[in-house]
Amino acid sequence: MFKLKQEPPTPCSVPSHDEPLKYFCETCDNTICRDCAILTHKGHEYKLMADSYTKHYEDLEQLLVPVKEKISTVKNMLSILTKREIDVGERGERVLEEIHEMVEEMIGDLHQSERKLTDQAKRVTSTKLKQKQAGQLSLEHLEQVENYVEKSLKTGTPPQILSSKEQMKKHMNEITTLISAEDLLPKVEADIVLSKDVRSLRHIGDIISGTALYSNAE
Ligand SMILES: [Zn+2]
Ligand SMILES: [Zn+2]
Incomplete structure (x- = not known):
């Protein structure tokens, strides 16, 4: 079954030995001749080279089995x-696309938020400015009444003043009741400040990877 290649027998390298290397000393792990066997390998375990060859050939073949198994496993893995x-x-x-889409969506939302905040700020500003306009208007009305009464008092004849006194009283009464300086006083500070709330934009996601296999039906 396991044939040695037919080569001319190698002579022993020990000078005085004339024999071919026909044996294998298992003790010394070496090829030896018959003279070696008798003289220097006495008591050692040695066999005919063909027998040792068969034994070691089989050993090596056995050792090859796990190597082949490993190769097959690694091939499967690959x-x-x-x-x-x-x-x-x-x-x-896909994740790259999703990141892009998410950011596009956020940009859209941001633009919408920008418009909303801008409108809000404009509304607040104009409301605050209108307070002064209202004050100016009140002053105008007051001064109109004042002028009207003062002019009447200065230029009117007694009968004229007496006949229009009720109307003047009515006007003065109305205007002083209508206009309250307290209402014109600003109730709140003139400050207009942007209250930032953008924490969520500083961290917009994570890439999750390395989920244990076989934990779900993958
Ligand atoms: Zn020898
Ligand atoms: Zn030996």
Whole structure:
């Protein structure tokens, strides 16, 4: 079954030995001749080279089995990794698209928020400015009444003043009742401040990876 290659027998290298290297000393792990066997390897375990060869050939073949098994396992792993490579590539692309879409959406939302805040700020500003306009208007009305009464008092004849006194009283009464200086006083500070609340934009997500396999039906 296991044949030694037919080569001319190698002579022993020990000078005085004339014999071919026909034996294998298991003790010394060496090829020896018959003279070696008798003289320097006495008591050692040695066999005909063909027998040792068969034994060691079989040993080596046995040792090759786990190596072959490892090769097959690694090949399987590599084919799984190749499939994963494609999968990972596709998923990576999808995640990139999702990031882009998410940011686009956020930009849209931000523009909307900008418009909302801008409108709000303009409304607040104009409300605050209107208070002064209202004050000016009140002053105008007061001065109109004042002028009207003073003019009447200065230029009117007694009968005229007596006949229009009720109307003057009515006007003065109305205007003083209507206009309250207290209402014109600002109730709040003139400050207009932007209250920022953008924490969520500083951190807009994470890339999750490395979920344990077989934990779900993958
Ligand atoms: Zn020898
Ligand atoms: Zn020996």
